[in-house]
Amino acid sequence: MSTHQTWNHHVVKKGNKSLVLDKIKYNSPISRASVASQVGLNKGTVSSLVNDLLEEHLIYESGPGESSGGRRPVMLLFNEKAGYSIGIDLGVNYLLGVLTDLNGNIHTEKQITFKNLNYEEIEIKLFETIEYLLKSTPESPHGVIGIGVGVPGIVDKDDNILLAPNLNWRNINLKEVLEERYNIPIIIENEANAGAYGEKNFGAGKDFENVIYVSAGIGIGVGLILNDSLYKGSNGFSGELGHMTIQAGGAKCRCGNEGCWELYASEQALVRQAEKLDIPSDMQDLEGLVTLAESGNDEIIALFEQTGDYLGIGINNIINIFNPQQVIIGNRLAYSEKWLKDSLNKRISNQALWFQQNDLQIDFSELSTRSTALGVAAFSIENFLSVSIQQDTATE
Amino acid sequence: MSTHQTWNHHVVKKGNKSLVLDKIKYNSPISRASVASQVGLNKGTVSSLVNDLLEEHLIYESGPGESSGGRRPVMLLFNEKAGYSIGIDLGVNYLLGVLTDLNGNIHTEKQITFKNLNYEEIEIKLFETIEYLLKSTPESPHGVIGIGVGVPGIVDKDDNILLAPNLNWRNINLKEVLEERYNIPIIIENEANAGAYGEKNFGAGKDFENVIYVSAGIGIGVGLILNDSLYKGSNGFSGELGHMTIQAGGAKCRCGNEGCWELYASEQALVRQAEKLDIPSDMQDLEGLVTLAESGNDEIIALFEQTGDYLGIGINNIINIFNPQQVIIGNRLAYSEKWLKDSLNKRISNQALWFQQNDLQIDFSELSTRSTALGVAAFSIENFLSVSIQQDTATE
DNA sequence: TAAGTTAGTCTAGTGGATGAACAAAGTTTT
DNA sequence: AAAACTTTGTTCATCCACTAGACTAACTTA
Numbered sequence: 102m103s104t105h106q107t108w109n110h111h112v113v114k115k116g117n118k119s120l121v122l123d124k125i126k127y128n129s130p131i132s133r134a135s136v137a138s139q140v141g142l143n144k145g146t147v148s149s150l151v152n153d154l155l156e157e158h159l160i161y162e163s164g165p166g167e168s169s170g171g172r173r174p175v176m177l178l179f180n181e182k183a184g185y186s187i188g189i190d191l192g193v194n195y196l197l198g199v200l201t202d203l204n205g206n207i208h209t210e211k212q213i214t215f216k217n218l219n220y221e222e223i224e225i226k227l228f229e230t231i232e233y234l235l236k237s238t239p240e241s242p243h244g245v246i247g248i249g250v251g252v253p254g255i256v257d258k259d260d261n262i263l264l265a266p267n268l269n270w271r272n273i274n275l276k277e278v279l280e281e282r283y284n285i286p287i288i289i290e291n292e293a294n295a296g297a298y299g300e301k302n303f304g305a306g307k308d309f310e311n312v313i314y315v316s317a318g319i320g321i322g323v324g325l326i327l328n329d330s331l332y333k334g335s336n337g338f339s340g341e342l343g344h345m346t347i348q349a350g351g352a353k354c355r356c357g358n359e360g361c362w363e364l365y366a367s368e369q370a371l372v373r374q375a376e377k378l379d380i381p382s383d384m385q386d387l388e389g390l391v392t393l394a395e396s397g398n399d400e401i402i403a404l405f406e407q408t409g410d411y412l413g414i415g416i417n418n419i420i421n422i423f424n425p426q427q428v429i430i431g432n433r434l435a436y437s438e439k440w441l442k443d444s445l446n447k448r449i450s451n452q453a454l455w456f457q458q459n460d461l462q463i464d465f466s467e468l469s470t471r472s473t474a475l476g477v478a479a480f481s482i483e484n485f486l487s488v489s490i491q492q493d494t495a496t497e
Numbered sequence: 498m499s500t501h502q503t504w505n506h507h508v509v510k511k512g513n514k515s516l517v518l519d520k521i522k523y524n525s526p527i528s529r530a531s532v533a534s535q536v537g538l539n540k541g542t543v544s545s546l547v548n549d550l551l552e553e554h555l556i557y558e559s560g561p562g563e564s565s566g567g568r569r570p571v572m573l574l575f576n577e578k579a580g581y582s583i584g585i586d587l588g589v590n591y592l593l594g595v596l597t598d599l600n601g602n603i604h605t606e607k608q609i610t611f612k613n614l615n616y617e618e619i620e621i622k623l624f625e626t627i628e629y630l631l632k633s634t635p636e637s638p639h640g641v642i643g644i645g646v647g648v649p650g651i652v653d654k655d656d657n658i659l660l661a662p663n664l665n666w667r668n669i670n671l672k673e674v675l676e677e678r679y680n681i682p683i684i685i686e687n688e689a690n691a692g693a694y695g696e697k698n699f700g701a702g703k704d705f706e707n708v709i710y711v712s713a714g715i716g717i718g719v720g721l722i723l724n725d726s727l728y729k730g731s732n733g734f735s736g737e738l739g740h741m742t743i744q745a746g747g748a749k750c751r752c753g754n755e756g757c758w759e760l761y762a763s764e765q766a767l768v769r770q771a772e773k774l775d776i777p778s779d780m781q782d783l784e785g786l787v788t789l790a791e792s793g794n795d796e797i798i799a800l801f802e803q804t805g806d807y808l809g810i811g812i813n814n815i816i817n818i819f820n821p822q823q824v825i826i827g828n829r830l831a832y833s834e835k836w837l838k839d840s841l842n843k844r845i846s847n848q849a850l851w852f853q854q855n856d857l858q859i860d861f862s863e864l865s866t867r868s869t870a871l872g873v874a875a876f877s878i879e880n881f882l883s884v885s886i887q888q889d890t891a892t893e
Numbered sequence: 894t895a896a897g898t899t900a901g902t903c904t905a906g907t908g909g910a911t912g913a914a915c916a917a918a919g920t921t922t923t
Numbered sequence: 924a925a926a927a928c929t930t931t932g933t934t935c936a937t938c939c940a941c942t943a944g945a946c947t948a949a950c951t952t953a
Contacts, residue, residue, distance in 0.1 A: 107537045108512035109910055110939050116504035117941085134900055141503045143942050148901065165949095171899025172949040255852060263852055311731050323818075327728055334820025335707050338853055341817040346810050349744050349761070358813065358848040365745070414742050417754065421737040422719075422818065424730025452754040456651060456659055457734055505941060506908045513910085530931055539911050544932060561918095567930025568918040 114150075117142060118490050121150045125160050125177050126204075132166060132174030151177065157489065158183045158242040181206065184243030184485065187234050188478030189227065189250045190292065190471075193267045193319060196223070198230040199474045200237060200245075203482050205303040207471070209237040220270055224278070231283070246485040247286040248279060249477025251295035253318070258337045260289040266355075267319055288480045292316060292432075292473050293340055296466075297324025298331055299476030300429050302483075304467035309426040313419050314472075315342075317412065317434035321363040327423070343367070347414050366411035368433055374404050387433055394440055402440055409441035413448025420449070420457050431466035438465045507887075510546075513538060514886050517546045521556050521573050522600075528562060528570030547573065553885065554579045554638040577602065580639030580881065583630050584874030585623065585646045586688065586867075589663045589715060592619070594626040595870045596633060596641075599878050601699040603867070605633040616666055620674070627679070642881040643682040644675060645873025647691035649714070654733045656685040662751075663715055684876045688712060688828075688869050689736055692862075693720025694727055695872030696825050698879075700863035705822040709815050710868075711738075713808065713830035717759040723819070739763070743810050762807035764829055770800050783829055790836055798836055805837035809844025816845070816853050827862035834861045 124136050137147040154160045161180045165173040181204040190197040194216050200209040211233055238245055254265025260276040279287040297314035306312040312326040321343035325332040333339055343363035344356045351360025364370055368387050375390055378400055393401040416428055466472050520532050533543040550556045557576045561569040577600040586593040590612050596605040607626055634641055650661025656672040675683040693710030702708040708722040717739035721728040729735055739759035740752045747756025760766055764783050771786055774796055789797040812824055862868050
């Protein structure tokens with residue numbers, strides 16, 4: 102039935118070690134005594150686990166802290182420089198790579214843009230970026246602990262890229278390619294899922310258990326953080342809310358369906374509307390429209406507002422479906438926050454059920470362009486920390 | 498940060514005991530040796546845990562089984578008669594109560610119907626039903642282990658009924674009332690959540706991790722089983738998919754929103770359409786329409802088919818959102834399966850994304866009218882089993 | 894300086910899992 | 924039918940990780 106492992110003292114130690122590490126990570130600097138009393142473990146147990154973590158270089162001792170009327174405590178800190186993680190946001194016409202420490206602080210960053218490259222050409226750019234980041238990595242006990250790539254497409258449970266329509270990719274096993282080349286753990290993830298994870302770990306979503314991240318770019322993808330963890334569905338295909346019908350009998354979408362949300366509320370939708378207006382052809386992209394809106398073009402501003410309204414309709418659905426604590430709007434459309442915000446919020450405060458609106462927060466991305474890259478970096482970090490704790494527990 | 502308990506020996510024992518009990522429950526009859534090898538625990542450990550479970554009367558030994566070339570095994574069985582659970586489905590104009598054993602087998606059942614009763618009057622009916630079921634309970638080691646009530650409304654995390662529009666209830670603390678009167682564990686749950694849990698535990702959803710249960714009655718509510726457990730959202734208000742917009746700018750709903758799914762795909766929607774046709778007024782309810790459809794009335798059959806199509810639109814959204822293994826359609830509209838099925842399936846096979854359609858199953862309720870009642874009964878059982886294992890572990 | 898407080902280590906004890914030996918009760922082989 | 928083999932289930936010594944509490948270290952306060 103369930104695939105649960107059996108329970109034994111290894112599991113106990115791993116669990117407690119993880120509790121202690123988390124406590125130190127999120128409450129540092131902190132003493133052994135405080136960890137013990139706050140986590141609820143015995144002082145001796147904490148001491149022993151702390152010694153393990155010190156040996157593994159995952160934490161370190163700083164000088165003594167303030168006394169509170171007795172012996173001064175030795176303060177413990179999470180060793181965020183114990184290793185580094187590489188996160189790549191592979192977009193339709195750009196590639197953003199970051200090298201972060203274990204706390205998601207960016208150490209090196211590299212962005213390139215391109216147009217109409219095929220898979221092989223992009224692969225080369227990808228290798229170049231990764232190798233640049235690898236070279237920039239400082240000395241550390243664990244080195245680069247993993248590489249993650251976020252892609253604008255459907256990724257299955259084995260990290261195969263099944264379909265990336267805007268890149269024109271089908272069935273690409275990038276994971277294997279990277280694993281063979283670099284020989285470190287590789288993670289491939291859908292861009293929206295990664296963005297959600299990024300915001301959850303390092304951005305606007307830090308304090309919430311149920312966070313829905315709406316990646317509004319050329320299309321719309323959604324990442325679902327439910328009960329503090331990423332929900333991926335049976336095969337990894339969840340979050341295709343861009344193809345949720347919000348207009349039965351509406352416009353045909355290339356997905357085969359009609360009235361899809363992303364036909365009304367994405368960058369693509371915005372640009373298509375703008376094309377009907379009388380504006381210069383070199384302004385007919387998001388950057389151009391933003392420029393026009395900045396210069397006070399009322400027609401264009403009205404377009405943004407309409408898009409905000411349609412975004413609101415879909416987000417309303419999200420609220421009714423998930424009852425989340427937070428909805429985060431990210432990706433390229435998020436830069437237009439100021440023209441989207443009002444119509445979006447109006448739609449929601451008018452139409453969302455009253456009891457859903459308590460404790461609900463609607464935010465725009467905090468990490469901006471970096472949500473996805475930081476998100477995939479975070480996957481590797483998470484993985485590294487849990488595996489590292491497990492292995493060291495088992496081998497000692 | 499996380500509210501995780503610390504890990505110690507009790508947790509280990511509880512976990513393993515639960516693994517053993519589950520193994521026996523779902524694979525009985527089974528020997529100690531088989532449990533050990535299948536679960537991955539040591540023979541001695543299993544023996545000791547089995548002895549505990551025997552003492553608690555949660556399992557029992559039957560005679561010896563078949564030999565496979567050596568000593569004949571002693572077969573173990575889950576003691577489904579160790580206790581009983583009461584589940585009540587409190588509908589808008591009916592009340593269905595069941596008394597089940599720990600495997601969800603119905604021992605006693607009682608249904609009453611009524612019309613336009615206020616809260617106090619329904620409360621009396623409820624007490625009568627519960628007391629009837631209590632009296633019918635056979636002797637057993639643990640007696641009645643809990644009472645669950647499923648209601649057509651919004652229930653918060655403290656089991657308060659915030660709003661039940663069709664009953665005209667607001668802010669009713671039924672849990673407290675029942676706890677004081679009967680002094681056993683009480684669970685109040687939304688009808689769709691309960692239905693989902695019922696189908697997951699005893700019905701069509703047994704074998705799947707991600708199951709979405711669409712309760713299509715007067716309105717539409719949805720219960721979400723994600724990663725094998727019920728997802729309730731931050732405050733318990735998830736699954737309000739009846740108020741998902743599928744027609745932007747569409748008909749006004751009393752919820753304040755427009756174009757809500759349940760305006761197009763519920764019993765209410767069907768009846769409202771039928772009222773426009775030339776049919777006798779005493780036939781203008783679901784039962785009447787079914788009768789007309791049975792007699793071959795094409796106009797009415799077309800109405801059902803249209804409803805099936807609209808159901809398909811929403812279910813399509815569900816598939817895109819959750820990538821579930823299974824969608825179950827339950828509640829009153831499910832009885833009209835034969836007229837809904839074709840148009841619904843057509844909508845989905847035409848429009849759902851191809852990769853979502855693999856490993857996807859769309860079923861109608863297996864438990865029929867009893868999904869909700871059995872679901873709330875299952876909550877109590879689940880609770881009883883886990884608490885019982887915990888306590889006995891702690892007190893020994 | 895003495896008394897009190899807090900931090901951290903050390904040690905004996907405990908609970909529960911494990912592996913191996915063993916008894917019990919079969920089947921198969923000679 | 925006796926001997927050899929198999930499988931089931933129990934028992935027991937051992938191991939591991941957590942706990943309680945004693946103890947040492949280091950600081951504050953009277």
